[in-house]
Amino acid sequence: MRIQKKISLLGGDGVGKTSIIVRYTKGTFSNSYLVTLGVDFYETNFTKPSEESGNSDDELIMQIWDLAAQISFKSMRSQYLSYSHYGVIVIDSNRVSPEYIQPWIDDIHKHAGGNVPFVLALNKIDLLKLEEVAAITEKLEIEFGVRVFKTSAKTGENINNMFRYIAENLW
Ligand SMILES: Nc1nc2c(ncn2[C@@H]2O[C@H](COP(=O)(O)OP(=O)(O)OP(=O)(O)O)[C@@H](O)[C@H]2O)c(=O)[nH]1
Numbered sequence: 001m002r003i004q005k006k007i008s009l010l011g012g013d014g015v016g017k018t019s020i021i022v023r024y025t026k027g028t029f030s031n032s033y034l035v036t037l038g039v040d041f042y043e044t045n046f047t048k049p050s051e052e053s054g055n056s057d058d059e060l061i062m063q064i065w066d067l068a069a070q071i072s073f074k075s076m077r078s079q080y081l082s083y084s085h086y087g088v089i090v091i092d093s094n095r096v097s098p099e100y101i102q103p104w105i106d107d108i109h110k111h112a113g114g115n116v117p118f119v120l121a122l123n124k125i126d127l128l129k130l131e132e133v134a135a136i137t138e139k140l141e142i143e144f145g146v147r148v149f150k151t152s153a154k155t156g157e158n159i160n161n162m163f164r165y166i167a168e169n170l171w
């Protein structure tokens with residue numbers, strides 16, 4: 001069986017949404033910052049052996065949407081957010097604050113539905129000490145009650161794990 005699911009990445013300017021997707025789909029990273037204009041779109045496939053039959057595979061096609069943070073794209077973003085099956089809210093670990101997070105949660109729930117699951121990606125952890133990352137993660141998990149992935153698009157840490165986790169939740 002083939003199923004298709006839509007995953008939307010959200011978060012403020014320059015937090016690393018595009019870098020996470022590029023790391024995941026292409027395995028590369030660039031230090032230069034190219035602002036996303038509007039929306040970008042990527043596709044990846046997962047297969048898992050079917051439980052019922054040994055030789056047929058289940059295929060999950062993940063459509064990953066990269067939604068620009070800028071206010072000028074707000075109306076566009078709400079349109080593109082609809083029909084999302086899963087959200088990833090990306091946070092820059094150097095500027096973590098609830099007011100950077102809650103509006104994105106509200107956004108996805110408003111436009112994609114109140115039950116759409118999401119995770120937080122605490123990105124750019126390569127720039128912080130391990131203890132700092134651990135403390136922020138714990139705080140976020142308590143405050144928002146969702147899974148927090150400590151990611152670095154630069155080193156690739158936890159990027160595959162995060163998408164694997166999402167895929168398993170979407171199956
Ligand atoms: N050190 C470090 N830098 C990162 C990481 N992820 C992204 N960056 C850098 O942060 C800057 C912004 O990254 P983008 O991926 O373009 O950010 P974005 O969220 O797509 O930004 P918009 O398209 O403007 O919404 C770039 O200079 C990246 O190289 C990371 O994990 N570690």
Ligand SMILES: [Mg+2]
Binds near residue numbers: 018036
């Ligand atoms: Mg971008």
